[in-house]
Amino acid sequence: MSEWEQLRDAMRATERPETVLDLDLVMREGRRLRTRRRAAGVGAGTLAAGLVAVVLVGVVARPGDPPAPERPPPAAVAPPSAAVSPTAPDSVEPTAPPTVARDVPPPKPVGQLIDSGVRYGADRRMYYVVRVSVPGAPKVAIGLAAGRQAPDGALTTDILVNDVEGSDRGPGFHEIGYDDSSSTTPVPTFGYFVGPARRIIGTVDGRQVDARLARWSIDKQVVIFWFEPGQLAPGQRLDGIIARDADGRRL
Known part of the structure; x- marks a missing residue:
């Protein structure tokens, strides 16, 4: 029986009239459970990140499992544009590169x-x-x-x-x-x-x-x-x- 189940069983003793409530047991099991939760809280962020990573990677099918239903492909999302001024006017167009004259003979003296x-x-x-x-x-x-x-x-x-x-x-x-x-x-x-x-x-x-x-x-x-x-x-x-x-x- 897990520690949580032991605590829950001790607290449910009040629901059974023939059973005498053992307050010492309830207090002792409660303190021990809180202590374990505090210790586990240090790695909670890492655990959550690991779970998210698993979800993003996908589901791995086990032998004997029914095939997973097909899902539509995720919609493509355009990446955000960088360095865009919110005050830039819509009418601004990119400047065309300058035209460079090549192979033009030098002026004749x-x-x-x-x-x-x-x-x-x-x-x-x-x-x-x-x-x-x-x-x-x-x-x-x-x-x-x-x-x-x-x-x-x-x-x-x-x-x-x-x-x-x-x-x-x-x-x-x-x-x-x-x-x-x-x-x-x-x-x-x-x-x-x-x-x-x-x-x-x-x-x-x-x-x-x-x-x-x-x-x-x-x-x-x-x-x-x-x-x-x-x-x-x-x-x-x-x-x-x-x-x-x-x-x-x-x-």
Whole structure:
């Protein structure tokens, strides 16, 4: 007889009038049963987890048992999506990946190449004018490129700058090209000026830096300039820039 059955039998003694209630037996059996329950409570969580695991695994049929009735397969439940903002609008669509142009020939130089004197191993830093087309700006037809020329004459264009409005031959300074520090061959700061400039001076951190000059072979009024990397670090922005004529007058 189990301990629980012994306790229950002792307590049911009151139901039988011919039996005398043994209070000592009831108290003793009750204390012993409570003590065993407290000891078993330590592993209750582990036992419950084990039972759940058994239920999830399934029922194992024993020899001689009737076949289990077929059950419909469980409905598929989609996994919860991760990192979804509850405030994100429904109309937001994923951004399409950028289109990358491949196997596009480099722009063809118009006029002569200008050798800057800057070298990257066997490659030479060159500046050259190329033709461009800007929608809505019919008077913008040229841009200025900074590229590298390999020993076999092949050109690689690194940066191309051009106006986006007005006229590409208007007097004064036009777009200035700055290196973005993402290339392994930094591009010296460059640009072009239209007019009789004989000296171009840039200001950075309170000091003045003279640029090197060369005239475009097609139009001598287009003065191409660039700054030596030792004088102005590629990518460093100018605080100001001016041009002067042969007499030193500011243009």
